[in-house]
Amino acid sequence: MHLKRKRDASRDGVILETTLDVLAETGYERMTTDMVAARAGASKATIYRRWPSKADLVVDAVESLRAEPATVAADTGTLAGDLDSLLDASGNPSAARKSKVMMGLLSLMPHDADLSGAVRRRIVGPRTEAIRTAVEREQARGGIPPDRDAGLLASVVAAMLAYRSIVTGEPVDRQFLTTLVDGVLTDR
Incomplete structure (x- = not known):
């Protein structure tokens, strides 16, 4: 029986922060998953298990800049x-x-x-x-x-x-x- 390894979420923050660094330096078009993987000290497989595409990786990285993505406005009265x-x-x-x-x-x-x-x-x-x-x-x-x-x-x-x-x-x-x-x- 083949058991799947549990995903180590502790690497996510490093990968997302590295994505932002590479994105800021190279722009989206020139950024590659290889660049992110090399700089984050992760394998491409690790990245693709978490994010199926470069677009998904970049969107998550952008979202990580905000502690909690706001999807509901607080009812402040105005x-x-x-x-x-x-x-x-x-x-x-x-x-x-x-x-x-x-x-x-x-x-x-x-x-x-x-x-x-x-x-x-x-x-x-x-x-x-x-x-x-x-x-x-x-x-x-x-x-x-x-x-x-x-x-x-x-x-x-x-x-x-x-x-x-x-x-x-x-x-x-x-x-x-x-x-x-x-x-x-x-x-x-």
Whole structure:
């Protein structure tokens, strides 16, 4: 009888951190699993057992920059507060690093179906759904008319966050979120 070895999860952090280092140095297109394996002191088989594709590895590495991926907005009583709970707007180095990595990945998405699918499935989709939940909560509180399309408003918020982070390079902070909510989304 053949027994499978248990996966040693203690290596995951090293592999993900190494992935971010290699990604920052070479970019997604030139990064290879061989590079990550060599630098992390792991075999390619170890990496492929955990992550079936380079895209999955990179998405997990990006997600590892945030302690707990936010997939549900906290109910803070305000839409701006709920949105703030989803974001890492602290300005800490890992948030800035994540933003730079995401900018590089977003530019490649139209050209790499695996990467595009992984980013949409694991990052963009869950975040947009969490924003939608926050918008629906605000509708229930009466701050947004119930006839407005919560899905469309969630897409507008996501687009504004990406535009501000990627195109203008300005911070996505509580002040911006409050201005976005009060000036665009609600009837205040």
